[in-house]
Amino acid sequence: MSRYKNLDDEALIRRLREADPAESQACRNELFTRVYPRVAQWCLRLCGNRDDAADMAQDVVERVHKQLDSFRLESRFTTWLYTVTRRTALNRMKSEMRHRRRRVDEDRVPEPADTAATAPELLTSNVVGERIRDVMKEKLNPMEAQVVYLHYVDGMTLPAITNMLGLTNKSGSKALLVGGMRKLRRHLGPWLDRQFEA
Amino acid sequence: MDEERMNKIIADHMPAAYPVDSECPPAEIWAAVINHDLPAEEHEKLAAHSRVCQACASEYTLAQKFLSASDRTDKDVEWIVGQLERAHRPESNVVRFPRRWPRYAQPLLGVAAAAMLVIAFAPMLPILQPGGVPVLPPDTGVYRGADVSIVQPAGELDYFPRQLEWRHHPEAQAYRLAMYGVDGEILWQTETSGDVDSVGVPDELVQRHVVYYWQVEAFSAQGDAVARSRRTEFRVSGGTR
Numbered sequence: 001m002s003r004y005k006n007l008d009d010e011a012l013i014r015r016l017r018e019a020d021p022a023e024s025q026a027c028r029n030e031l032f033t034r035v036y037p038r039v040a041q042w043c044l045r046l047c048g049n050r051d052d053a054a055d056m057a058q059d060v061v062e063r064v065h066k067q068l069d070s071f072r073l074e075s076r077f078t079t080w081l082y083t084v085t086r087r088t089a090l091n092r093m094k095s096e097m098r099h100r101r102r103r104v105d106e107d108r109v110p111e112p113a114d115t116a117a118t119a120p121e122l123l124t125s126n127v128v129g130e131r132i133r134d135v136m137k138e139k140l141n142p143m144e145a146q147v148v149y150l151h152y153v154d155g156m157t158l159p160a161i162t163n164m165l166g167l168t169n170k171s172g173s174k175a176l177l178v179g180g181m182r183k184l185r186r187h188l189g190p191w192l193d194r195q196f197e198a
Numbered sequence: 199m200d201e202e203r204m205n206k207i208i209a210d211h212m213p214a215a216y217p218v219d220s221e222c223p224p225a226e227i228w229a230a231v232i233n234h235d236l237p238a239e240e241h242e243k244l245a246a247h248s249r250v251c252q253a254c255a256s257e258y259t260l261a262q263k264f265l266s267a268s269d270r271t272d273k274d275v276e277w278i279v280g281q282l283e284r285a286h287r288p289e290s291n292v293v294r295f296p297r298r299w300p301r302y303a304q305p306l307l308g309v310a311a312a313a314m315l316v317i318a319f320a321p322m323l324p325i326l327q328p329g330g331v332p333v334l335p336p337d338t339g340v341y342r343g344a345d346v347s348i349v350q351p352a353g354e355l356d357y358f359p360r361q362l363e364w365r366h367h368p369e370a371q372a373y374r375l376a377m378y379g380v381d382g383e384i385l386w387q388t389e390t391s392g393d394v395d396s397v398g399v400p401d402e403l404v405q406r407h408v409v410y411y412w413q414v415e416a417f418s419a420q421g422d423a424v425a426r427s428r429r430t431e432f433r434v435s436g437g438t439r
Contacts, residue, residue: 033283038267040278045263050274054281061282075235082229082264128207129214136215136252145252146259152212153253154260164263185204192207193199 004030009077013068035064038078039085046089048159060088094155128195135187136180144180147173215253222247222254228261284429285382346370346414346427349395356436358404362412363396369424370416377403378411378429385410401439409433 004012004027016027039060043053063084071080136145146165150156151173156164162172169175223244230236231244248258349363362375375397376387390397404410410433415426 036279036282040275041267042264044274050277054278057278075230076233079229079233079235082261083226128211133215142252146256149253149256152209184208
């Protein structure tokens with residue numbers, strides 16, 4: 001059993017920074033034995049299969065190694081770790097989504113958009129975005145809205161959302177996404193017609 | 199407007215619907231809220247916001263799942279942790295484990311790999327023992343028994359190694375060997391069966407002044423992983439082919 005087991009993460013990092021190289025390495029090893037399962041579990045929830053999750057976790061761990069010196073001990077270590085993990089993992093998902101470019105017919109629900117846009121497109125996008133936001137607030141139930149956000153804003157796949165939210169219904173997040181999109185179409189339809197068909 | 203086009207417009211513009219209002223903090227802040235890293239006043243304000251803002255509620259959930267991770271109990275989590283532990287080398291901080299090719303490339307790679315294996319191993323078929331190499335599983339990260347000891351090559355060499363040699367493991371009926379570059383990419387991999395303790399290194403594989411790592415894994419007749427060696431480093435600094 002590691003002699004550092006009783007130290008909390010922050011104390012361990014302080015020791016890691018102050019100790020001689022050998023002890024510092026031992027502290028680093030202990031820290032990462034705590035990091036690995038947390039990152040692995042979250043990536044597995046996000047990806048839904050262990051191979052993709054292992055690749056994603058590897059990206060995260062590399063980033064944590066590189067950036068550990070930038071952690072200023074102004075928050076809990078897990079707060080910082082989550083920031084690095086979330087950013088790395090979701091960037092990776094979005095990047096894969098862009099590469100795939102393959103439209104998946106999930107009951108005619110399209111893939112999340114590639115967010116690169118020109119200035120005029122951004123102006124239109126803001127107007128439409130505001131309208132979507134208003135309808136979501138008023139008409140969608142909280143779970144539908146969460147699924148819609150996670151899928152279209154964070155770029156998470158439907159199985160990943162089902163895992164992450166712990167949904168146990170038969171069709172998981174798909175039913176909530178389809179329901180949410182149906183409500184959005186119903187309430188935005190006439191307005192979208194005027195904006196985009198003119 | 200048809201349903202499909204409307205879906206696409208909504209999907210394309212959804213990122214502009216976030217943040218929901220000026221109260222929405224950066225998505226990463228939710229871990230700080232859950233960990234109580236913020237001043238009490240700020241904490242209360244954000245916690246209240248997460249209860250009324252749908253988008254932030256979803257981000258709160260993501261953070262909560264991360265922070266409430268339980269101990270290692272799931273076998274898939276164990277497997278991933280095993281991969282990470284083996285990829286992490288204390289002396290060099292991180293060596294990536296071999297990456298998989300993108301899923302869309304895998305069928306073609308499979309065909310190519312099969313063709314290369316047939317070409318490479320066809321001349322050896324007559325010398326394989328009856329039954330041949332057991333079907334070896336993908337790396338499980340779980341081994342029982344002692345390590346396999348490396349004989350050579352290891353460290354700085356003044357010759358080009360012609361063979362990879364190790365001490366035969368008593369339970370082993372087959373071995374898988376792999377040679378890696380410093381970035382963890384597999385440069386060469388082979389399998390062999392029976393009571394063997396060496397394999398030949400392909401000509402021209404090893405270059406002078408380049409650092410390589412190699413590793414041998416031992417498998418039982420049933421194809422179970424029983425032991426493996428440490429990933430061993432070597433570099434040729436002298437000698438001729």
